[in-house]
Amino acid sequence: MDQQFASDNYAGLCPEAWQAMAEANAGHAPAYGDDPWTARAADRFRALFGTECEVFFVFNGTAANALALAALCQSYHSVICAEAAHVETDECGAPEFFSNGSKLLVAPASGGRLTPHAIRTLATARGDIHYPKPRAVTITQPTETGEVYSLAEIRAIAAECRALGLRLHMDGARFANACASLGCSPAEMTWQAGVDVLCFGGTKNGMAVGEAVIFFNRALAEDFDYRCKQAGQLASKMRFLAAPWVGMLESGAWLRNAAHGNACARDFAAMLDGIPGVAPMFPVQSNAVFLQAPPAVLEGLKERGWRFYTFIGGGARFMFAWDARPERMRALADDLRALAAGAICQG
């Protein structure tokens, strides 16, 4: 299949991840994480974050988020999130399932972003036992609309959380893209800003499968290994989850891949400049471009074989993975331009 921009999940493994897989495939290794690759990957994460965090490797982002939130909550607690949060809109109730009932409290009209004010409003709206007790906040960095919280924003959110007795979780399905976007260190964006637990996405970053759940607040990681095992998230041949991380982290591919995706998104947005009726819906701060475009134009794109997700109200999402190629981006932009011109002529 020709390269598409429907999702960064359409891309395969980057060479660094693949190479590490290949190396890990030589010979035997103990199962269930008791192997050198797993230890090395965890150590690499600790080095990357510059702190003695607890690191766990799970299969996918839904599990990573749901297990991390379940570690922060009991069933009668609630989790504050933005309206567009992946945990709310695209995980099929996984947070409720893994926690056995924790409710997501969605900040109304928040789009992809939370603010201290919105958190406080939700956290203090009810104080009686007839409603789940707020216990955690989750933010997605970058957000589902491709925007990036600044360090100051994260710190402000974390400060509000502490004031309210809430724990702070970061859904970092595209965490590397946020790092590349802000040019800050992973430490600055997480524990130094007040994040308790991070889900660091590997799949969209260039791996086949795998996310890391990283507890900066180590007390919260108590028995998390049991939690993963019981929840069907302990890989028997763990080295194949761990080795790609080693490849990504040791080579720097994790950040290069992300920077490439981000640059492509910016480039693509620039290519659209001046196309009538077509405009980004949100600031392009990571590897996503959300476009407002006439329905006929989007329809036309689909007829020309382009795949992408659309949204109520007319938007289309384009994601740029580690392997995004300028010529395909150009082809897409050209098609958009041609279709938009046609739409105007028809209109």
Added chain:
Amino acid sequence: MDQQFASDNYAGLCPEAWQAMAEANAGHAPAYGDDPWTARAADRFRALFGTECEVFFVFNGTAANALALAALCQSYHSVICAEAAHVETDECGAPEFFSNGSKLLVAPASGGRLTPHAIRTLATARGDIHYPKPRAVTITQPTETGEVYSLAEIRAIAAECRALGLRLHMDGARFANACASLGCSPAEMTWQAGVDVLCFGGTKNGMAVGEAVIFFNRALAEDFDYRCKQAGQLASKMRFLAAPWVGMLESGAWLRNAAHGNACARDFAAMLDGIPGVAPMFPVQSNAVFLQAPPAVLEGLKERGWRFYTFIGGGARFMFAWDARPERMRALADDLRALAAGAICQG
């Protein structure tokens, strides 16, 4: 690490699985199973079983079993299993977790095997609402002790299940080894014998990760895709779970790998012939050899660098994967022989 026989999870990917992964890694593919590899893998399973079964790909065996059982039960139901069943002894309560409370009813003194009689005894012991209502039976094929149910035994169990209104699940973490052992078709051992749902293990068969959940009773598969998604078992880059199956099934490696493991187990058992104090604990019918051996011998093996699991009462388990090498088996047998001789001298 030198080859070990502690677990078939110590082995890596077989060449056929690896090659398919490599092919799947060329270019882009839609996410979440809407890709050609996934369709092809599912079709291959349908061809292999010769029936229009429903096929789902999940990450590991714990999830496969627990989700399949949850599809057969409500929380107030129970599942009948053998004492040594993996779901009871090694999945950290995953069946209870995914079903939100279904109880496992363990047939006492059953070792790894269930019988119609044991099933009937457990299923009819209680008929009041103060105890979970039996709703499913799970058998492991081959069993956790490496034995294989004959077709007649499976049919008898299935008949008893039907008579009692119970559904029949087969934990086939090493299903291929059972096929190779019995020399029967996958269809004969499953739906033709009365199995409702099978978990077909890929990891131990030569893949990095991945199991297939196969519903022969298709009504039971209703909304199972939602169940997998919610439970964190839907791979975004699904093709990397599916492609290795294509490689394994199309090449015949699934059966060759299993037959190799089985043959090695038999060969290894034969190598031990005449070693004093060392004897197989169970008939060697698949790729496992459980040995009774003097504690000093087992201790000595560990000192010489061998890894293996031991059991209360003095047993040691050796597993032979798709890549088991005769020279390592011979080395292990030689060490066993030498240690056993020494143990006798000391004794």
Added chain:
Amino acid sequence: MDQQFASDNYAGLCPEAWQAMAEANAGHAPAYGDDPWTARAADRFRALFGTECEVFFVFNGTAANALALAALCQSYHSVICAEAAHVETDECGAPEFFSNGSKLLVAPASGGRLTPHAIRTLATARGDIHYPKPRAVTITQPTETGEVYSLAEIRAIAAECRALGLRLHMDGARFANACASLGCSPAEMTWQAGVDVLCFGGTKNGMAVGEAVIFFNRALAEDFDYRCKQAGQLASKMRFLAAPWVGMLESGAWLRNAAHGNACARDFAAMLDGIPGVAPMFPVQSNAVFLQAPPAVLEGLKERGWRFYTFIGGGARFMFAWDARPERMRALADDLRALAAGAICQG
């Protein structure tokens, strides 16, 4: 404590319920529902509804609703409800807990009422496995704001549910009040209109404790007795849950109590006529009066010892139980009038 109108839960048992309790307390009776009172209460319900429904007695409304919904859904399903639905706002996540994760889909800006259109909009908004699959609809009759769905409205909702493959649950915490309000039969408002399962509230109707879960769609009641038992909702001395129902149903108190509460609410609303700044927020159709009133007035009421719930935006709720006394209602109305007059003078 003087009579209050904060909640119909402030009232005690009505004489008919009390008398039946007293009779049930004479001598011994088998436990767990195997007693004559339980059979008689269930039969009375079947007679009242004129159909062979399945009847279960549980302790409270939260459990009744949550267990009934759990019987309609799996964890990856969702339940459509109004914004103000008790299951959403006042059961502390019980529906999510008992179902192990079913999500409530709240119709935006729906207040206490659902419409076929709102149901269709929510039910069809998403059709992918990344979001819980709609499986049930719950309506509260009368609603949390004291309004009553007409028979035509219920029939239209039920028709929409059938068209969409959804099951229909009715939260009837004050079901009797709705019957008294519409003057229709319980059958007309439920199974004849298309309701699958009803939670019929006893506590607010004049009992100490106890709700009935009534399945008109009897297939959905399969193993519901086990579900109740596992969920801690099977009373050992069941006759004390059942006997009050006998007293209420055989004497007609269930309807008389409700009619009295409804009449009081209407009377109270009438007493407020002409009080400046004080007006009902919703049509008074059952035993609730929600008032819009100046904050100073509500504050003044509290200073004078009145208890009531207030809502964001200034409303206050007054509920009239089976024992509401005109003189206390008059006293409250007088206080309201006096305070409102004062508020105007100050203003």
Added chain:
Amino acid sequence: MDQQFASDNYAGLCPEAWQAMAEANAGHAPAYGDDPWTARAADRFRALFGTECEVFFVFNGTAANALALAALCQSYHSVICAEAAHVETDECGAPEFFSNGSKLLVAPASGGRLTPHAIRTLATARGDIHYPKPRAVTITQPTETGEVYSLAEIRAIAAECRALGLRLHMDGARFANACASLGCSPAEMTWQAGVDVLCFGGTKNGMAVGEAVIFFNRALAEDFDYRCKQAGQLASKMRFLAAPWVGMLESGAWLRNAAHGNACARDFAAMLDGIPGVAPMFPVQSNAVFLQAPPAVLEGLKERGWRFYTFIGGGARFMFAWDARPERMRALADDLRALAAGAICQG
């Protein structure tokens, strides 16, 4: 129905509980436990135990036990119990349900009793993440077979729990009977002996419904009110759960009732002296008598209208409630004697 000895659940409310209900039924009271009766009942418990324990009122014993254990465990933890423990044999998987999967580890051949040794054996049998991690121990006092742990035994169990990092729960469905039997104070048998949380049974002690969950380790009670609410165990008209406790505790009926039941059990056992083939199966230490008797005798009792539970192997259970009457006991004993004589003649 004539008095039976099948279960102490066959009895109704004792006069003291009834009288308190009647008093609570005068006038209005705030809902959900914010009423004077609830505060008074909780204070009475604190006075009874001589410590600042946290007290919660729930509907029944299954819920009390399951919620208490869920407060001690996460889903991947396990609870050690005796083979005959009510939580294992008669709560339909409620502990697994409320905890979302905690496994019960049953001490083999333990009958109704645990020992420090049995606890240690189970707690240390597995130390890997493939099996649920032991986190709590539950003992039933008196046991399901009517025996009573001595203070020394409880202290020894508690010491073992502390050494192993386990929390100690006491299922006191008939707690009062144990107090009456040992003649010790409630404090001595619980927190002074090392019990963390107690479920104090009210139903079998002479109430209609209601158990108290009492946390001596108050940290474990954090948010337990939310847990109860979410689990459908918060009574809206809470005073009717609380008032009977006030009646029982203030009048001393709780202990008198229990002492009466215990004395009746002893008396009944004495009445059987010398009946051939009929003998108590366990020491009679509370209000239960388990009898070994020929099948024909038990059959004959049933034909004469007696109700009782039988057990595999030929036992029959007789329970003596607060209202057990000597003439009925004598009638039962006479029937037993007559039938036993007949059985011998036939034999």
